[in-house]
Amino acid sequence: MVNYSKIWLIIKREYKTRVQTKSFLLSTLLTPLLILGFMGFIIFMTLSDNEAPKQVVVIDETGRMFKPLTQLDATRYQPISANQTIDQIRELVMEDELDGYVLFERTFLSEGTPASFIHNGSGGITFFESLQSDVRDVTRQIRLKDNDVSEAVIAIFEERPAVENRRLNEEGVDEQSNAFLSSIGGILIGVFIFIGLFGYGAVLMRSVIEEKTSRIVEIITSSVKPIELMLGKLLGVCLVALTQFSLWIATYAGVSILAAPVAQFFINQRMGDVQNTLIANDSSGTAATAPADIDLSFLEQFSIDPVFILYFFVFFVLGFLMYSSIFAAIGAAVDSEQDSQQFMTPVMLPILLGYMLNFRIAEAPDSTFAIVASLFPLTSPINMVTRMLVSYVSFWEVALSIVLLILSLIGMLLLAARIYRTGILMYGKKPTFKELFKWLKQA
């Protein structure tokens, strides 16, 4: 019914004219830099747990808290000098000489008056939480001791059993898992598809409008059917998107292979620095403990499963063809980009919905709403891919999602083609929704 060799000619033109532009080159090169930046950021965040130790002066009116605290961390908890007043310490904190001070009032242990931690704002929530946990541990120790609890019970309280987080993969091998990272990855991959659907959808729409306003479309349709032109354009732009994604994935794969050795190199350098500061600050004479070896195996989490890439492409292509056929129809119906706004809104809603649901799905990938969103064709291109990355999705669910997507893609394509073929030859007044509906009904 359609002439494939002509569609192929159109695909080639759409592809070539885009891939050869400067903006394609620029966005293809810049995005990996952003990815690099992101990975660097994650590594930095992981490493910054081990940054130069904080110093906190302990003002201990109870007389019992300071010693056990220094036993926990001799560098962090510093004594108040004999002639120092609280005002002087506050001065030091304001000048960033000190990170802060903790005040235990006389009634802290007896009446449970809260301790206060006054600081200069550095260190953030992690620092505060670790300080709080130190204070709680020490308080618990003291209370246990005061009540003559046996050593065995104390040992039970001090126990910190470890839980290893391992995910069982399809081959039956369990591998180390990091739920946090895969959630981030799930959100990111959703953002990627969202931007791809939207960005390339807009590219396609602009191109349809351009062909219409430059009137070349009348020459083209005197050689090919409107549906052939539309299919050629959809597939051509889709190929451009796939090219860009492939280049990015290749860069990403290359970077993630290199990431571990590079990170190791920086860590080694950094460790040297940390050691030096420790020695320099070590006025109390307690032995400085070197930070434990940093576990770099988390970097394996950055590697992507090839099967996942395949699914990513399948869902992107199907989602793109479905949404972009609507974008093509909108482009055909209007004379300028400004006029397209009114029709864009109803199309944007489901994409935005999928984008927003994504954040919840990354947290709760197996909830009912996550399953529904990953099957519903208007949101599945974004949400199923995220779910697959974050959690294990059974094959039948993926297959059902793909079948539903293909069915709605075909339906959408046929409807869009009707608006498209009427719209490309209509100039002047912007059509109303009612008129678009009439175009749909025209045989």
Next chain:
Amino acid sequence: MSLIIDVNNVSKHFGKATAVNKVSFEVEKGQIFGLLGPNGAGKTTTIRMINHILNPDTGSISILGEPVNPQSQEQIGYLPEERGLYKKMKVFDQLMYLAQLKGLSYTDAKRAIDFWLDRFEANTWKKKEISELSKGMSQKIQFIATVAHDPEIYIFDEPFSGLDPINSEMLKQVILEEKKRGKTILFSTHRMEQVEQMCDNICLFNQGNAVLEGSLQSIKQSFGNNTVLLDFIGDSAFLNELEGVRINNRSTNFAEIRLLENSTPQAILEIAMKHAEIQRFEVVQPSLQDIFISTVNDTKIAT
């Protein structure tokens, strides 16, 4: 003479509006056929249907005996009224793309494009983008895009609109040349002098109807020798005294007078001689312009 385009009782509606109403005409091979009519008369819609861009609601269109289809499209070179090319595409790539869409192979298309670029002395533009060309230059490229696949039929919608006199004359020469090569040309226009100089047959459109169809000569003959051309020196006020006539064209010393009921050339000459010095008095066939205007006006009154 063989039938090359057969438009048979074709109608096309857009919503409630009737763009083309039961139109029929035939174009024979080797003819230059003119579609005339005011704006909005249905010419462009008819041309789009012949090009298989639009489908008629009722009636049928055949090209070379076959109903219009994707193959018949390849037999047609179409120059739309609103010209357009990809602004950011290079001249050669653009011509190649359009020729290949018309079914040409790369080598055939290259040969044809080189021939036409040479012919229009445009060979140095090959690597330029359309946006870099002047209006006249891009009109030439547009024309090459229409003819490069060497079609049997040329369809030009308002080909002379927007052309400067040089390009206009060149286009006229090319059209006459292609006719000599046995090609069939159908064009729409409202420039009457071009129709009179070039067309064999015409079809006059008004409000979606084909109100007049046939060879230029027979149409003119059917309107009879009923027009007086008068050159004179003197006061032109006497023209207002003439009865039973319509003055189509007048200036200080010229008048084109159409005879209506009961008036004769002699009566006009008598009155004219009393008031002015006559330099020319001629009884001729009406001009196409006159036929056009009176037919359009008649059908307006009729509907």
